[in-house]
Amino acid sequence: MSQPPSQQPPQGGFGAPQEPPNGVPQPPQGQPPQDPAPQDQASSGSPDPGGPPSTPPSAQPPAPPAGPPQTPPPGAPAYGYPQQPPAQPGYGYPQQPGQAPGPYGQQAPGPYGQPAPGPYGQPAPGPYGQQPQGGYGHPQQYPGAPAPGGPGSGGGFLKGKTGIVVAAALAVVLAAGVGTWFLVSGSGDDDPKKPVVAGSDDPKAPSESPTVDEGDGTGDGREAGDDLNAGRKPGEAKVAWVQKNDVDLPRNGASVHGPWFAGDVVAKAMYRGVSGYSVADGKQQWKLDLPADVCAAPNSPTPDGKIVIGVKNGTTDRAKCSVLQMIDLNTGKAGWKKEIKKNGNWDFLSDIGLAISGDTVAVGRTGNSNAYRVSDGKELFGNPEGNCKPFAFSGGDKLIAAASCRTDDVKNPQHQVQELNADTGKPRWTYAPPRGWEVSKVYSSTPLVVRLEHQEKKEYTIVALTDSGKLRSQLAPAKGAKLTADCGNSFSVFGEKLEGCSGVAADADTFYIATADDTSGTARTNKVIAFDLNTGKPKWEAPAPAERVLKPLGMEGGDVLLYMRPKYDSAGAIVTLPPTGGTPKTLLQHPAGAGRVENGFFSSKVVYEGGRSFVFSQRVSASNDKEELEQTTMLVFEK
Secondary structure, three states, rough: OOOOHHHHHHHHOOOOOOOOOOOOOOOOOOOOOOOOOOOOOOOOOOOOOOOOOOOOOHHHHHHHHOOOOOOOOOOEEOOOOOOOOOOOOOOOOOOOOOEEOOOOOOOOOOOOOOOOOOEEEEEEOOOOOOOOOOOOOOOOOOOOOOOOOOOOOOOOOOOOOOOOOOOOOOOOEEEEEOOEEEEOOOOOOOOOOOOHHHHOOOOOOEEEEOOOOOOOOOOOOOOOOOOOOOOOOOEOOOOEEEEEEEOHHHOOOEEEEEEEEOOEEEEEEEEOOEEEEOOOOOOOOEEEOOOHHHHHHOOOOOOEEEEEEEEEEEOOOOEEEEEEEEOOOOOEEEEHHHHHOOOOOOOOOOOOOOEEEEOOEEEEOEEEEEEEEOOOOEEEEEEOOOOOOEEEEEEEOOOOEEEEOOOOOOOOEEEEEEEEOOOOOEEEEEEOOOOEEEEEEEEEEEOEEEEEEOOOOOEEEEEEOOOOEEEEEOOOOOOOOOEEEEEOOOOOOOOOOOOEOOEEEEOOEEHHHHHHEEEOOOOOOOOEEEEEEOOOOOEEEOOOOOOOOOOEEEEEEEEEEEEOOOOOOOOOEEEEOOOOOOEEEEEEEHHHHHHHHHHHHEEEEEEOHHHHHHHHEEOOOOOOHHHHOOOOOEEEEEE
């Protein structure tokens, strides 16, 4: 889609060659390399005037990385602007005078409150805008979470051992019109007690998975048999079922992959197994044991309920994430299994990322990629010829790839965004951002909304692309706006996932995203901002109810679907906003009796599917085995 004359970028791409104070993303004097690989369709492989020129410089392959950084880079990234001097305050503070206009004639946006992940997938901010603690890979401390190394904690996450553990969070890339919506969060409660529920024949009481050990009530701070539906008020949803952990895990605990829905089954993977449960009552339908740890998973299965996960090729510390296992989520039956084809001696320096589009599963990692047919495991394509190589993918209705091109300067990379033919791997189109800007995340696939980061300048920006890969707009938030998306945490070494962000939503012409929490009052609150994807300008802002926090989940019947997070004295809720803004309308109010359980998850993922809301634990860990087997891992609400 072409831009109106008043919205065209200035001559020379995203900005003038020189870098003005507080300027927008600037292309360097050199020209970016272009991949000579043939296009799959007749559409052009070059970007519109918002992109850089297409003549490649002399390029040399960069030296292989030596290892991940052990401490984060100083400072924090701003939205598309150079850093202020070290004495300048962090995100959310006013810009200095002399702010330059944005790329399309708008006033340039001020710094965000969201730090960009570093070059190797280091953690994003916590659910309430906190900054990561302790550098790369260190877990954040939430109220109610065990403190590593604390007195009597046995090492917190690491049972009996102090160390570093990072929760891996996976969420679905948004595709407009899809009926399942995710929110990744990490919430805690000031009260360290974590409620659990025992089974009951009372139809008002939630049922519990039959594989769950009821325990003696000492692990999560509530009495066994406690009825979360007791005292339920008119209009409140009921707790349909509750599940507790039934897997004896290693001392580090384990991350939870999923959830995935197939028919009347909701499935998840953890440690060395994958399990499927009835969405109606939580009864376990099947369980598939695996020979080694689950190490990678896509955000969504195929339309007919098949998925391919990554499994380590052994159980030692030297094992690699290199085995693919197909599973039918409807039945729990294992399908084909194969080792990922290695592309050269430098392959598997990084963890892998998986994405499914149609009947194709794409496998990305640093400098290499492969794709296989989900139904039978046949390899469909591998690394393409040429200077630019895909390294990460997002799936859904489109297979989107991030590609990295060899350049003469490792610190000034050239990335590309491509839509691939899922059967052949050939690009349908290619968009090249200015040099130095790296593809970080895909917030939405339809319409396509992408986050770009500049590692050297500690900056990031959000762009929308057309269906033909042209630059549609660059988001221009108001000065001082602090936007945030929930992209979870990752401990992948040099690995990259384009999928995985939630807390955002999109329809054909609008992108919805929440602001970081405002903590200036007596309780946290925030706003949702809608952006016009044709201009990049804000359309409206909708404040959350007093002392509450809203996070977008997706679109539902033309409205914006959101999760209103619980707080210490109130349960959460699923709410909607009309596409024109306004006041949130409650769709599913969670019962007050379940508020402490809902608010007590150390880290949670929220899904709205089929009229039910599912709250999942993203990680299971405890200071001892008894508490580990008492942890509530899934909480489901329905009308």
